[in-house]
Amino acid sequence: MFRFSVxxxxxxVAKRFSSSFPAEGALxxxxxxxxxxxxxxxxxxxxxxxxxxxxxxxxxxxxVPAHLSPMQTWVESLQMEDGEPLGRAExxxxxxxxxxRIDILHDxxxxxxxxxxxxxxxxxxxxxxxxxxxxxxxxxxSGRARHxxxxxxxxxxxxVSHGPRGPTSYYYMLPMKVRxxxxxxxLSFKMAxxxxxxxDSLHIPTPDSQxxxxxxxxxxxxxxxxxxxxxxxxxxxxxxxxxxLKKVNLIPAIGLNVHSMLKHxxxxxxxxxxKFLEDKLLWxxxxxxxxxxxxxxxRDFP
Amino acid sequence: ExxxxxNQYTPNHKCFRKLVHLHKNKHINRPYWIxxxxxxxxxxxxxxxxxxxxxxxxxxxxxxxxxxxxxxGPAPSGWTPPAETPPPLPYMIRRSRMHNIPVYTDLTHGxxxxxxxxxxxxxxxxxxxxxxxxxxxxxxxxxxxQVNEVTMTLRIKGHFDQELKSWLSSKGF
Numbered sequence: 001m002f003r004f005s006v007x008x009x010x011x012x013v014a015k016r017f018s019s020s021f022p023a024e025g026a027l028x029x030x031x032x033x034x035x036x037x038x039x040x041x042x043x044x045x046x047x048x049x050x051x052x053x054x055x056x057x058x059x060x061x062x063x064v065p066a067h068l069s070p071m072q073t074w075v076e077s078l079q080m081e082d083g084e085p086l087g088r089a090e091x092x093x094x095x096x097x098x099x100x101r102i103d104i105l106h107d108x109x110x111x112x113x114x115x116x117x118x119x120x121x122x123x124x125x126x127x128x129x130x131x132x133x134x135x136x137x138x139x140x141x142s143g144r145a146r147h148x149x150x151x152x153x154x155x156x157x158x159x160v161s162h163g164p165r166g167p168t169s170y171y172y173m174l175p176m177k178v179r180x181x182x183x184x185x186x187l188s189f190k191m192a193x194x195x196x197x198x199x200d201s202l203h204i205p206t207p208d209s210q211x212x213x214x215x216x217x218x219x220x221x222x223x224x225x226x227x228x229x230x231x232x233x234x235x236x237x238x239x240x241x242x243x244x245l246k247k248v249n250l251i252p253a254i255g256l257n258v259h260s261m262l263k264h265x266x267x268x269x270x271x272x273x274x275k276f277l278e279d280k281l282l283w284x285x286x287x288x289x290x291x292x293x294x295x296x297x298x299r300d301f302p
Numbered sequence: 303e304x305x306x307x308x309n310q311y312t313p314n315h316k317c318f319r320k321l322v323h324l325h326k327n328k329h330i331n332r333p334y335w336i337x338x339x340x341x342x343x344x345x346x347x348x349x350x351x352x353x354x355x356x357x358x359x360x361x362x363x364x365x366x367x368x369x370x371x372x373x374x375g376p377a378p379s380g381w382t383p384p385a386e387t388p389p390p391l392p393y394m395i396r397r398s399r400m401h402n403i404p405v406y407t408d409l410t411h412g413x414x415x416x417x418x419x420x421x422x423x424x425x426x427x428x429x430x431x432x433x434x435x436x437x438x439x440x441x442x443x444x445x446x447x448q449v450n451e452v453t454m455t456l457r458i459k460g461h462f463d464q465e466l467k468s469w470l471s472s473k474g475f
Binding site: 065066067099101103283285286287288291294297298299300301 | 359362363364365366367386387388394396399423452453454
């Protein structure tokens with residue numbers, strides 16, 4: 001009887017249960033979308049097709065493995081607010097196309113936050129609190145609980161038994177190759193999510209911040225932009241324009257790190273930065289284990 | 303005081319007595335060059351030359367691993383180079399940085415033997431199927447395997463590193 005009822009009612013339950021799974025890509029019927037919803041996939045420019053007439057401004061210098069092919073992006077210019085791309089650039093797949101390892105990104109981000117941390121919390125133990133050497137009253141006969149010092153952790157004003165002890169450092173180092181892989185994974189993520197833009201140089205016509213904001217808004221780059229260049233001296237116009245802006249930041253290529261890349265939505269690289277990054281990041285794939293620290297001279301250090 | 307007297311020192315028989323006198327006072331530390339220096343000579347002019355630095359430069363070690371020399375077939379040690387073109391399979395196994403096949407053995411808890419295949423790219427499940435079929439023909443048993451899609455590695459129960467290495471190199475990886 002019970003089995004018969006389960007068989008009869010179970011069929012109806014299964015039908016109702018399966019109707020809550022939508023078909024592949026179908027939206028549920030009671031979905032309400034806001035009127036000003038923006039679809040970023042329709043706003044941004046699609047990646048360059050294979051038969052693009054624009055010239056290839058940059059080829060990969062490093063050897064690309066035989067089973068992979070270089071990826072291509074547009075090379076734009078910052079001179080005109082609404083300019084068309086100047087050409088295409090090739091990107092090495094071992095830097096910009098590695099597998100998406102979120103766990104490595106998490107590890108590197110956590111390391112970046114914690115290796116500099118020194119917590120200065122400190123509490124005094126019962127031996128360090130002033131006073132409390134004498135037994136407050138005799139052991140037996142006073143009627144009160146037995147105590148040995150007025151600064152024991154049981155007492156008000158006494159020491160803390162298991163509190164934070166002195167400045168503690170949370171310093172640790174992740175292996176060099178893990179940190180390098182974190183950079184590669186972050187760049188690959190930005191590339192895959194269409195947040196990576198390549199620019200030929202950072203010269204802009206005016207030192208006006210509004211020009212930069214209008215350019216970013218027009219090209220739908222995103223809310224926050226990180227601009228990376230190899231040289232430590234940036235052109236004066238872009239320095240002045242970005243100095244007033246909170247969400248547009250400039251860094252040299254040696255300062256590129258996973259936290260900054262995750263904090264900013266879009267990352268803008270120059271052609272020289274591409275070469276620098278590929279040289280430095282690909283060297284780690286084919287280097288010996290260090291005989292002595294890499295700060296000392298080697299024959300073919302990048 | 304001693305040095306001022308040494309400036310007039312000449313290495314000839316007349317000052318032999320002075321030499322003996324110097325030797326007598328052995329408790330005073332004297333530099334070795336006093337026995338070789340000649341008196342009242344001008345300092346030679348300094349010549350800077352960078353041609354000899356070549357001998358230092360060739361001693362500095364390289365940091366990059368070089369490409370292996372071209373061998374026709376297997377090398378005397380048994381090492382085989384990868385194929386010129388990658389094999390037409392849905393997966394790819396790269397070589398390690400020392401140009402070897404990335405198959406390693408693992409031993410945990412003193413008795414748990416495992417084989418690890420690293421550096422897999424592409425369809426790792428197709429590789430697992432092929433490995434299982436190969437080991438089925440080899441041992442006649444179905445070996446348990448574990449696929450890690452995040453790190454793109456394949457673990458197999460038991461030590462099969464030599465067999466897997468020869469199988470992969472025969473495929474052309």
